Amino acid sequence: MASVRAVLEFLADSTLKTGLPVPVPMEEVYSWAIPLGLPRSGRVHLYTGALYQLMPYIERLGRYLESLEGSRSAAAILRLARALIAAPRFTRTLLSPEPQALERPRAILSRIARFLGAAGYYVAYPYEGDLYSGVLLYDMGLDDAFAEVASRVYRVLKEAGAEEIVTVDPHTTHVMRSVYPKYVDGYDLEVRNYLEVLAEAVDSGRVRLRPRVREVVIHDPCFYARYEGIIEEPRRILRAAGVEVREPRRSGRMTYCCGGPVESISPRLASKIAETRLSELREESKTVVVMCPICYANLSRANRLGLRIIDIAEAFDVEV
Amino acid sequence: MPPRASRSAVLRALREALGPGKVVEDEEIVRLYSREPEGLEAPERPWAVVFPEEPRDVSAVARLAYKLEFPIYPQGSTTSLSGSAYPLEGGVVVSMERLRRIRSVSLVDSSVWVEAGVRIDDLNLELARRGYMFPVDPASSAVATVGGAINSGAGGMRGAKYGTMRDWVLGLHAVLVDEEGTTMFLGCRTLKCRQGYDLVRLIVGSEGTLALVPDAYLKITPLPENIVTAVAFYRSLGDLMETVVDIKARGIQPYIMEFMGENSVKLAASYARAPIEAEGSMLLVSVDVNREATERVLGELSGIMGSRALRVYTARSLEEAEEKKLFQVRRGLFPAQVEHARRTLGKDRVLVIIEDIAVPPSRLVEAVELIREASERLGFSVAVGGHVGDGNLHPAIGVDPEDPEMTRRAREWFTEVMRIAIKLGGTVSAEHGIGTLKREGLRMELEANNALKALDIMRAIKRAFDPKGLLNPGKVV
Amino acid sequence: MTPEEAAEWVSRESSRCMFCGFCEAACPTLPLGPHRAYGPRGRVYLAGLAARRGELGAEGAAGIYSCLLCAACVERCPARIDIPGLVRAARMLLAEGYARAPGMVPVRVL
């Protein structure tokens, strides 16, 4: 039994005070970009919203909070939040996510940045300004906190000179494109998703791709497929790379959720849904391609079938 | 008669017999089991909802109901549309939703053993993997449960060819509300069965008033090798019906034969976002064929349908029909009826009243004319559609639930449509059942047939099964 | 949107629901939950209840918080009701204190 209110207050508190839903040093979010030397200012910014980078923490936190049983848990959770906000370096020690779970998103993001470059889409990156979008606060109905977070994120991006942002995951894409305009006065950022950019570049022949896997079954994330209508783009990209794309029974607009969104409320419910989805995916291929860090985390955790789960950015390379 | 037990005594006994996880008394949750589409709300809130997980749980509830004398209401997905599933007098709702195992499938025996809470689409998904199907497909098949379909005697699009539930139930477990909560297997596991009086057929369509059904053996049939489909639009309903006559005269037995009147066609087409130019009345016909006969049959069918039509669309296979969205307009009937009601009333919240009469197909044109006249007279704009193959019509009107005068007119309309059915030699309910909404209609129909005594016989049957009158009281008879 | 405006919208949007249940067929959480509150038909009704009554019990709140906002249900709804929008708005009413709910929400899994 989780005290929903306490979990929500943790997330809201941390996001408001640190810009991240789980308090960690900001380098955890932007260190991946340093070796690439992405410029700090420019018209088009790559905005990750920190979701890829923080998923390993968010996931661990859910489990940790669940283990805090008992009637005093709500108060205990809040005390914990305060302590970690004061000393974000301690979060890593407390939650101790697997090193490779932290490494993988960094690699994925740097691949994405390179794809964009190959497509001639040169992006700037806001580094310390790559704050969390607050999407979870929005989903949980914490509108006041979300509105505050949203204006701050917008202000930081504008200060970095951004007129357009390129997003990399479905939740951030949706919230920046379709929700921010309702919460931020004068919101004027153009929002493109990297799969849209890449699909266009592939169609026009500006980029050539080659496969890293032979065949995959595709798992559409709900927020791309149903909220943002991004369905054909990943397929066009994979096919152009020469990857054989197989469709599960429920795909495209009719896709089936990975279960991840309830992870912080009920890990058990989340993993049962993931199991259902995995057994459906397995009928088409042993390699599952996902496009969202939440899908990745939730499906991987429930993966007792020995499937190989990869992010779409790991399924192909650009030809140079 | 001993005094009925108190609410707390009943709940205590249920929790003891079933375990606490299967008894829910939270007021808000109980409300979710106290209503049906069309705005029917329980006049008196039931005490609890119980969720049997094993057939023996069903028997335990029945035994307690008998002993402590409280009414019980079996429920599937409460989509009956006849008011047969919602509770009337307090008591306890028995939701079958957790009984949802497909126990076994036997292709050799052409049968499947399923629990009551399995939804028809889920059953078909499982059967399709093996090249088989369960052909009774109410428009609500995505939600309708096997137990609900059995007990409401459901039919569907494929009714003209495959009949209704009564043709597909081989046998079932029946749990009686008696001293023991007696569970008995009625009928057979074989296709042929002559077991004295046919109690299985008596329970099919009994709307949960005779016995609780935890599981059943259903007949299954192979999926057709291929299905061709044609959709045509006609300026008049007369042209459409002439076409139906031609199809039948050629000896074609359609797999599906559906029609929609012009009011619903346009809206349904726009709802379905189908690339189809929809105008006038629509006829949709599918025929199952051997693969080799595809071109020949489709040619013949589109020839017949095209001779009077404004335009015809065809598909060589189900996949092609789905791709061209040929079924989408028909599937949009219910949403279209809702949308139609909303537009004509200019309101967000509307009640959509869906009728369910059947007349001999030869009288369909007349029936539609009379229904249109009656609707106009009573001030309603009607949207009609239905299964032409078997003469089953679902005219619908929209009602503003906050307008008592309109609600009264709607009741009059409901009765008038039933009167039309009786006058044309039809029946007041083809597939949704009697429930609470059509008890008067049932009486009217039997009276017209000089068969009022049948009502006495039905009541006697009810007493034989349920002597204390505790099972779904207030329904059917 | 203020909580008052949200409550007004929730009440109107949820009252369009016909209670047909078509949405339930697509819902990942319904078959795993103990009752209808874990499916879209129940959530729509409960959201409306929270808006009208200004409170929601623990079982009902569990239904509201266990929703994935995945929108699979919307694809099946003949009335095209904004089901995830209603769930989210109900959470907002609870979070902003417009509607009261118990602190502990017992999300149950069968």
Ligand SMILES: Cc1cc2nc3c(=O)[nH]c(=O)nc-3n(C[C@H](O)[C@H](O)[C@H](O)COP(=O)(O)OP(=O)(O)OC[C@H]3O[C@@H](n4cnc5c(N)ncnc54)[C@H](O)[C@@H]3O)c2cc1C
């Ligand atoms: C939009 C719409 C379209 C529809 N289209 C059709 C159609 O094309 N054809 C058609 O025939 N019907 C149709 N219906 C009506 C209805 O959906 C069907 O009759 C369906 O089979 C009912 O299933 P259910 O699970 O909802 O049953 P419920 O409504 O829950 O129950 C129906 C009756 O069966 C009883 N019952 C349920 N389960 C059991 C059990 N296990 N043991 C004993 N009694 C039980 C109930 O007490 C009640 O009397 C439609 C309904 C809607 C809302």
Ligand code: SF4
């Ligand atoms: S959005 Fe919520 S109610 Fe709708 S299908 Fe997803 S989990 Fe179920």
Ligand code: SF4
């Ligand atoms: S499908 Fe739409 S109208 Fe029907 S119960 Fe669900 S939300 Fe309500």
